[in-house]
Amino acid sequence: MSRLFSDSQLREFARPDEERALEALRAGDLPGVRHWLKRMASGNAGLDALSMHALARKAGKLKQDMGEARAREALYRIGKAQMRTWIAQFQAGDERGAIADLVAVYKHQGDARTQALEETETHVIFDLVPCGSGGRVDRQRLAERHPAAYGDWSDGVNSLCQACKACQHALNDALGEPVWTTDKGDEGHCRLRFRKRASRGRQLFQPEERRTLVRTRVEQARERLDAGDTAIEPLLAGQRKDWMPWHDFGVVWLEHFYAVALELGGPDYLDEMLAQTYEPAFHAGFPHYAALTDEELVREVARTWNYHCADFTVHEEEDRFVFRLDPCGSGGRLFRGQMWRDMFRYGEDLAPLIPEPHNINFNRHNAPAYCTHCAASNRAQLKDGPAGDSPRFFVIDGHAQLAPGQPCRQFSYKKAASRAAMDPDIPAQIGLQEWRGDGG
Numbered sequence: 001m002s003r004l005f006s007d008s009q010l011r012e013f014a015r016p017d018e019e020r021a022l023e024a025l026r027a028g029d030l031p032g033v034r035h036w037l038k039r040m041a042s043g044n045a046g047l048d049a050l051s052m053h054a055l056a057r058k059a060g061k062l063k064q065d066m067g068e069a070r071a072r073e074a075l076y077r078i079g080k081a082q083m084r085t086w087i088a089q090f091q092a093g094d095e096r097g098a099i100a101d102l103v104a105v106y107k108h109q110g111d112a113r114t115q116a117l118e119e120t121e122t123h124v125i126f127d128l129v130p131c132g133s134g135g136r137v138d139r140q141r142l143a144e145r146h147p148a149a150y151g152d153w154s155d156g157v158n159s160l161c162q163a164c165k166a167c168q169h170a171l172n173d174a175l176g177e178p179v180w181t182t183d184k185g186d187e188g189h190c191r192l193r194f195r196k197r198a199s200r201g202r203q204l205f206q207p208e209e210r211r212t213l214v215r216t217r218v219e220q221a222r223e224r225l226d227a228g229d230t231a232i233e234p235l236l237a238g239q240r241k242d243w244m245p246w247h248d249f250g251v252v253w254l255e256h257f258y259a260v261a262l263e264l265g266g267p268d269y270l271d272e273m274l275a276q277t278y279e280p281a282f283h284a285g286f287p288h289y290a291a292l293t294d295e296e297l298v299r300e301v302a303r304t305w306n307y308h309c310a311d312f313t314v315h316e317e318e319d320r321f322v323f324r325l326d327p328c329g330s331g332g333r334l335f336r337g338q339m340w341r342d343m344f345r346y347g348e349d350l351a352p353l354i355p356e357p358h359n360i361n362f363n364r365h366n367a368p369a370y371c372t373h374c375a376a377s378n379r380a381q382l383k384d385g386p387a388g389d390s391p392r393f394f395v396i397d398g399h400a401q402l403a404p405g406q407p408c409r410q411f412s413y414k415k416a417a418s419r420a421a422m423d424p425d426i427p428a429q430i431g432l433q434e435w436r437g438d439g440g
Helices: 007-014 017-026 030-041 045-066 068-082 084-091 095-107 134-139 159-175 207-212 217-226 244-277 279-283 286-290 294-307 331-335 369-382
Strands: 123-128 180-184 190-195 312-316 320-325 395-397 408-413
Touching: 007 294, 007 312, 017 030, 030 217, 045 068, 045 134, 045 159, 045 244, 045 279, 045 294, 068 084, 068 159, 068 244, 084 095, 084 159, 095 123, 095 190, 095 244, 134 159, 134 180, 159 180, 244 279, 244 331, 244 369, 279 369, 294 312, 294 320, 294 408, 331 369, 369 395
Parallel strands: none
Antiparallel strands: 123 190, 180 190, 312 320, 320 408, 395 408
């Protein structure tokens, strides 16, 4: 199979939208800027939706398998690990920084709409109208349509909001008072209230801050353009990683669920959890990716990596495009201890390496727990074997990143590539020996 694109074309495909917006701005092309801002606003949409469904389904599975009481205990443990850095920050008296970073998490959730912060002598109040995670579950009526996965809790609160409330309970218990509380409203609306302790009676945020803190960079850039202000370069540069607070919060949250699954039933139970909660959400994208041309595929996967907070290059081989991730924005950055707010490091509570080989950890020793979801995505794409027709758009080499400093590799196979000619070592990493053609 001949090469389709030059190196310069591939570099162009991989450029983030923010660079194109900056070029339009410098050329005085304001309609072009607005076009790219529209794309930038939706850049994280697919990743955000996948994370939302996977998190909610994992909480729902714990309830199905363990019963509600034990599931709540597990969610509380996850919440305690999730809020570790915020607990320390509140205890140190940095209420302004802790609240600002919690606002940053929620303002970046997909479909979230925010209102300016309110501040009294005793509280900072943040309204989501609606919330983009648990509130989206409510708006889409997922708990009613799929109660086992998204609902069926005795208090009527959906599975994703249960996990959020567990974070609040863990924080409040550590601080000895209800510092963070929420009130759910209709149609996914939610009011977050943060009680002042060290700063009681003092103003934490200036009036303009209370308005801008709840706005993403894209929202701020649009507001400035609407007001005739074109000095928006700082808002465009690096925008692909602007949503890192919610991205990293969600990634760490998922890893904590994997750690709990390992404690409950070892790699077999984690394998089952991923098969039932992650793979169905991943599989939902197959028709879309199968319909893409090779150029559309490499552009879309590159856009995904840009918004997955990754640093990467892409090159072309005879049958596939190879993305070199240095690091991957989730598993790679977790492995290197590079998450936002220093939220995660392997070896801490609910942050295990898996010591023994298993199909769900690419049959590796001391494999990072988070990277199991990539083994699950490989399985979803490859389990129908060499004669199958599932798109191979996001295949991971699970043996590329054996140490924190090493890059990972991801393959997107061309439409005309021979499925039977695929390197059998890749499916063999997850136990699919039939690709070898000799049964082993």
